[in-house]
Amino acid sequence: MKKVLLMGNPNVGKSVIFSRLTGTSVTSSNYSGTTVEYKKGLFKHNGENIELIDVPGTYTLDPTNKAEEVAVEMLNEGDLVFNVVDATNLERNLNLTLQLLEKNIPVVILLNMWDETKHKGININLDKMKEELKVPIIPTVATTGNGLKEALDHLEYNKIKSFEELSVDQRWKKIGHIINDIQKIDHKHHSKKELMEEYTLKPLTGIPIAAFVLYLTFVVIRFIGEGLIGYIAEPIFEGPYRSFLVMVSNLLTEGSFLHDLFIGQLVSGQIDFEQSFGLLTTGIFIPFAAVLPYIISFYFVLSILEDSGYLPRLAVLVDNLMHKVGLHGFSIIPMILGFGCNVPAALAARNLDSKREKFIASTLMSISIPCMAQTAMIIGLVGAFGGIYVAYVFAALFVVWIVVGLLLNYFMPGYSSDLLIEIPTLRLPVISIVFKKLWMRTKNFLKEAIPFVLLGVLAVNIMYALGFFDFLTRFLGPLFSTLFGLPKEVISALLMGFLRKDLAMGMLAPLDLTIKQLVVASTILTVYFPCVATFIILFKELGLKDMIKSATVMILTAITVGTVLNIGFNSIYSITITLIIIFLLIYILYRLTGKKHQRIMD
């Protein structure tokens, strides 16, 4: 089978072309031995099967990072390169093109964003360009699909143009000559669009815009998520699925071991999807009816944000804050993902640069980002007393995020590298491609997360049956009870929440707690271990050693936070003192990490 490599700089429309050329048989996998992901797709052309590989975006074949190393290795496996070139940014793009032409592989150039050259006053002499580079050049517009048919006519192209290998400086010189020959630029004034794009980057305007975008994001996610639950998931579960389960329940007879395992406890003679805790009841309901709708809605909005080119702007705005906790701008993505579901967020952390960043991002995300299910729990438990208490919990979580992040950054060796990214132009996402991405991501989520959720429910059910939680409650209960100021029943709920937050909420609700106790309990519940599915992913991604370290941080944080909230928020005096101590702590840590960074830089 013929292997075609789609190569080009980042942000040149490569993945849009990939989506247009391939059908639904797209798989995404890691390049062997690396965390670099790439996509592969099949299509038929004139009866021949073609494999198209979406090589990670690269600026140069002289690798400056892992993704570029992978790109270079992939070159050896391909039969033909489709080099996607941004026509509005010819000079920089030709650097990669010339390097490709020096290699032993046929190259066809897709001169993309051809339509935009006119708006930008760029005139490219195509004939001259073909003459200079001696390869087929096809102008394309990926967003509309123009030119792609013609590109496919060149699948048989097999001439290898091995240019002689140049040094970096010689190559830039050559590019300079070529550009002089083939490109003319009429200077145009700042267009309105360019001006608007700059507003999204400047602090004074960019920060309010970002706040608005994020607000809108959450509103839309909630709207679509609730819609999917109300109109699709619930009717299915309450209708046909419930009748099926009632049948199974009768067959197994209540109280038997198998009944406990698959159906769980009946609540007043009925199956309760949220409280029965059987593998087939709650085990299926939580991932498919409660989480999946939000995942779908979340991925939909995320794909739009991604394809519009807004995310790098967000990364720039939060870069400084993220650096303080040992991350950098782009780690905002796992953090945002975490608000949907911690599972994909933990998976997204694998794309971060270093092991250190991966560890910090996963740990911080698990500790202080409540997923949709947790948020619903917090709102359900404390929201009844007034929205201000929900705000307390979130404020506490944010403080925890900052303090734990500063501490990790200070005590872990190393530091996070400086941000260096291209800011693409803002563009309207192509809706068909957004949906294709949504489908790919949802499929991956089902494949990667659901088995772990089921496995987790199974493991907890077995531990529960073995009396493991009773033992823990008796053993640790008195201590936590003193520290957190919570009655003993709550402690057993918290310990249960160790692995199953959904269960913990059900156990807390009927206990008649004061609002303060509820705030303490829900904050601890969030900070504690993430759900068992996330936990397993963390184990998979970080390895046993780092996972244990991360879990230790989580437990210590939970104990500290619970104690501080309990003891520090009693009277107006203790509140003032606690707040002053927290601010001082943040200030000192902030200065210390700054000094550490300075020391490393020197």
Place this chain on the structure above:
Amino acid sequence: MYNENEYQYILGDDPIMNDKIISLSFLKEGESGVVYDFKGGEKFRKKLESLGIRKNKKIKKISDMVLKGPITIQIENSSRVAIGRGMAEKIIVRIDN
């Protein structure tokens, strides 16, 4: 060649060109300059070059994020790039008088 201190902050005039030579981080928002030199090593230079930031390229500073955040520049006839403060300090630009 100029000695290291000269790049640290602003500093005076270039004896030959009679232009201002400063670090990118001291360029004002909206101000343009020409890339003059890189203070970092070979790897650093290569990384910037692949993104289109090369000597003698005209660049304009678009934004300077508060609290020492990244600096965003527009490279002439090319893309916008956001650069962390530490890196930006090592990029030396010349402002034509």
